[in-house]
Amino acid sequence: MADKRHRAPARSVPAPQARDKLAFLLALVPWLLEHDRVTVQEAAAHFGVTEDEIRTSVSLVAMSGVPGATATYQHDDLFDIDWDAFESDDEIAITQHVAIDDAPRLSAREAAALIAGLQYLQALPGNADRAGIRTLIEKLSRGASATPSQLAVSGGPDGEVLGLVQRAVAEGRRVRFAYLNSRGEREERDVDPLRVESIDADWYLRGWDHLRQALRTFRFDRMSDMVVTDDPIEHDASEMHLPDTLFEPSAEDLEVTIEASPEVIGLLADYIPDGALTSEVGDRIRTTLRVSHYHGLKRLIAGMPGTVRVVAPEQARRAVAEWAAAGLARYA
Amino acid sequence: MLALLATESGLTKTEILSSVRGYAQRYVSGGDNANLERQFERDKDDIRELGVPLETIEPLGEPGDNHNLRYRIPKGAYDLPDDVRFDSDEIALLGLAAMAWREGSLSAESRRALVKLRALGIAANEPVLGYAPRLRLRDAAFEPLTQAIDRHQIVRFDYLKPGEERARTREVIPLALVQYEGRWHLAAEELATGEGKTFLLRRIVGKISAGKPAPERPGDHMARSLADLDAVWERGIADIEVRAGSDAAQRLAHRRGTEEVAPGTLRMHYVDLAILADELASFGPEVLVIEPPALRAAVIERLQRTVADHG
Known part of the structure; x- marks a missing residue:
C-alpha cells in the first residue's frame, strides 16, 4: 500500500x-x-x-x-x-523494611506480552541469536506466577536488508539501493540510515535521503539491490529528530470524500485526518481521507472492494474506476 | 498486601478489614461493612491481575465456609526466582519487545512487566541502530479473547466466512492467539464437533460473549496453530503474471516463499484466498492471475465491483 x-x-x-x-x-x-x-x-x-x-x-x-x-x-x-x-x-x-525484599514475579499476561514481542523480534540480528531468545523466553516463563497466556507472533523482517543496514550504522556509512516509489518510479537512493520501524508485517527504514535532502521513510519490500557504500554518513540518529509519524502530512495533500462500511473504518484510520467530519449515510459512514496523490488512493480503494466507495472529487472517483477497469481488461 | 506477605498462617477477611491500614479506619466492628468488602474484592482482583499469588486456605474441617477463609501470599511464589536474572543485552531486547505493544490492550501489561524488571537494577545496552517495532491490535475481538483464554471460558461469536452471505454463530474453546503474516488468528476447538479450527479475527462480527468455564485443553496450542497455518500456506499456491518493473512485481517478489517460475510469472503461497484476492485487486492492471481458477474468479469479481461502485 x-x-x-x-x-x-x-x-x-x-x-x-x-x-x-x-x-x-x-x-x-x-x-x-x-x-x-x-x-x-x-x-x-x-x-x-x-x-x-x-x-x-x-x-x-x-x-x-x-x-x-x-x-x-x-x-x-x-x-x-x-x-x-x-x-x-x-x-x-x-x-x-518489612515483607518485601525481592523483585516481584510477572503475571501470566505480562510474561505473554514480552514473549510474543520477542518472537516478533526474533529475526533482528545482533541482539541475540535464536538460542538466546529461546533461553530468554524460558526464563520469562519461569519468572511468571502462572503459565503465560498463549500468544504467538510469527514472521519478522528481511534479515538481509536488516543486516546491511546494521553494518552501515556500525561503520557510519551510507546505504545505496534502488527504490520504487508508489508512483511507479524507480530511483537510486543514497541514505544515512537512522532507525528501523515496523508495523505488524511491514518494515520500514527511516533515514536521511541524499537525493531529496530530507528525512524519508522507505518500505523494505520496495527496496532492491542494497549495498553499503564507502561514503560516510552526514547525519546520525543522535542529532536528527525523527517525528512520531512515519509519513508527514503535507500541504499538497489531496482530500477525498468516501463512504465506507463501519467495519473497515479502522483500516482507513491512518488516512483520516484529525477532526475530519463524519456522518452516516444509510449503513455507510461518510468521511474524508487525505492522500498525497491518486496513485496511492486507487490502490487502496481497489484493495477494499465493495466496502469503500469514493464519492468526490470526480477526478478521484474516475482514477479508481479506470484503475479497476484496466485490471479487468487483462482478463477480457 | 504487605500484611498478606508477612503472614504465614494467613489472615481472614475480618482480620484484614479490621486491622490493615486503609481498611481499618473505616471498619465498623459488628456493623455493616458492605462497601469495605466490595473494596476488598476489587483489591483482590487487582493483586491477582498483577501476578501476585494470593492464596486462600480453607479452615480444616469447615470446607466451603467462606467466612473463615484465610488469605496469604506465599513469599516463595511472590519473589522472582533467583535464577531468573537478565543481562544488559537481554534487558534491551525485553525493552524492545515491550515497546512493540505500545498500542492497545497489552501496552499496560508490557509497561508493568518492564517496571517489575527494573527492580533488578540492570541498565539496558542500547543498540547502535534504533528500532521502533510496533504490533497493532486493530481487532476489537483481541482483548475479550485473550481474557477468555486466561480465564478458561467458552466464547460465542458470529463469524463471517468469505463467500457466505451471512455470519454464523460459533461456540468454541479459545486456545491461543497467533499473528501470522501480520494478521491475528484464533486457535480454538469447536464445542459441537470437538474439531480444531482457526478463525481470522477480522472476520468476527459483533461482540464476543464469554461465559461458561471451558474444559482444560493442555498443550502448546500456539505451536500447533502456527504449524497448521504453515501447512495451509504451503498448500496454497498461486501463479501470477506481473508487469515488469511495476509495484506488484517488486512487492510480490519480496514476499516470503515467492519464486519466479518463468520470466514475469511469480509462484506465491497464501493462507487465505479472499485476502490474497483483495491484495491482488489493489494492483489493478499490474497483475494477471493465471492459477488457480477460484482466485482468478475472485479477483475479477472484485475488480467488477470496484468499477460498478465508481462508474
Whole structure:
C-alpha cells in the first residue's frame, strides 16, 4: 500500500491505575534496597518517571507496614527511611523494611506480552541469536506466577536488508539501493540510515535521503539491490529528530470524500485526518481521507472492494474506476 | 498486601478489614461493612491481575465456609526466582519487545512487566541502530479473547466466512492467539464437533460473549496453530503474471516463499484466498492471475465491483 500515513498512537498514556501504582511500588522497594543510598533523580531516571512521582511513592512506602502481632503498627512493623537525607538532600535510604525484599514475579499476561514481542523480534540480528531468545523466553516463563497466556507472533523482517543496514550504522556509512516509489518510479537512493520501524508485517527504514535532502521513510519490500557504500554518513540518529509519524502530512495533500462500511473504518484510520467530519449515510459512514496523490488512493480503494466507495472529487472517483477497469481488461 | 506477605498462617477477611491500614479506619466492628468488602474484592482482583499469588486456605474441617477463609501470599511464589536474572543485552531486547505493544490492550501489561524488571537494577545496552517495532491490535475481538483464554471460558461469536452471505454463530474453546503474516488468528476447538479450527479475527462480527468455564485443553496450542497455518500456506499456491518493473512485481517478489517460475510469472503461497484476492485487486492492471481458477474468479469479481461502485 502506498504512502500510508501512520499516525503515532494517541498519546493517551492512561492515568496510572491502582494496579500500575502498586506494581511500581513493588518494584521500587527492592531496587532501593539494592542501592543503599540513591538520589531521587537517579531513581527517576532508572524507572523513567518524574522526580515528583518518586518522592510521592517514597513517602507512601515510608508510611507502609504490616499491622503486626498486636494489629497496632508498631515501629518494627513499618518501613522507615532516612528522613533527614530525604527532605534536605533529596536522597533515599531505606533504614528498615518489612515483607518485601525481592523483585516481584510477572503475571501470566505480562510474561505473554514480552514473549510474543520477542518472537516478533526474533529475526533482528545482533541482539541475540535464536538460542538466546529461546533461553530468554524460558526464563520469562519461569519468572511468571502462572503459565503465560498463549500468544504467538510469527514472521519478522528481511534479515538481509536488516543486516546491511546494521553494518552501515556500525561503520557510519551510507546505504545505496534502488527504490520504487508508489508512483511507479524507480530511483537510486543514497541514505544515512537512522532507525528501523515496523508495523505488524511491514518494515520500514527511516533515514536521511541524499537525493531529496530530507528525512524519508522507505518500505523494505520496495527496496532492491542494497549495498553499503564507502561514503560516510552526514547525519546520525543522535542529532536528527525523527517525528512520531512515519509519513508527514503535507500541504499538497489531496482530500477525498468516501463512504465506507463501519467495519473497515479502522483500516482507513491512518488516512483520516484529525477532526475530519463524519456522518452516516444509510449503513455507510461518510468521511474524508487525505492522500498525497491518486496513485496511492486507487490502490487502496481497489484493495477494499465493495466496502469503500469514493464519492468526490470526480477526478478521484474516475482514477479508481479506470484503475479497476484496466485490471479487468487483462482478463477480457 | 504487605500484611498478606508477612503472614504465614494467613489472615481472614475480618482480620484484614479490621486491622490493615486503609481498611481499618473505616471498619465498623459488628456493623455493616458492605462497601469495605466490595473494596476488598476489587483489591483482590487487582493483586491477582498483577501476578501476585494470593492464596486462600480453607479452615480444616469447615470446607466451603467462606467466612473463615484465610488469605496469604506465599513469599516463595511472590519473589522472582533467583535464577531468573537478565543481562544488559537481554534487558534491551525485553525493552524492545515491550515497546512493540505500545498500542492497545497489552501496552499496560508490557509497561508493568518492564517496571517489575527494573527492580533488578540492570541498565539496558542500547543498540547502535534504533528500532521502533510496533504490533497493532486493530481487532476489537483481541482483548475479550485473550481474557477468555486466561480465564478458561467458552466464547460465542458470529463469524463471517468469505463467500457466505451471512455470519454464523460459533461456540468454541479459545486456545491461543497467533499473528501470522501480520494478521491475528484464533486457535480454538469447536464445542459441537470437538474439531480444531482457526478463525481470522477480522472476520468476527459483533461482540464476543464469554461465559461458561471451558474444559482444560493442555498443550502448546500456539505451536500447533502456527504449524497448521504453515501447512495451509504451503498448500496454497498461486501463479501470477506481473508487469515488469511495476509495484506488484517488486512487492510480490519480496514476499516470503515467492519464486519466479518463468520470466514475469511469480509462484506465491497464501493462507487465505479472499485476502490474497483483495491484495491482488489493489494492483489493478499490474497483475494477471493465471492459477488457480477460484482466485482468478475472485479477483475479477472484485475488480467488477470496484468499477460498478465508481462508474
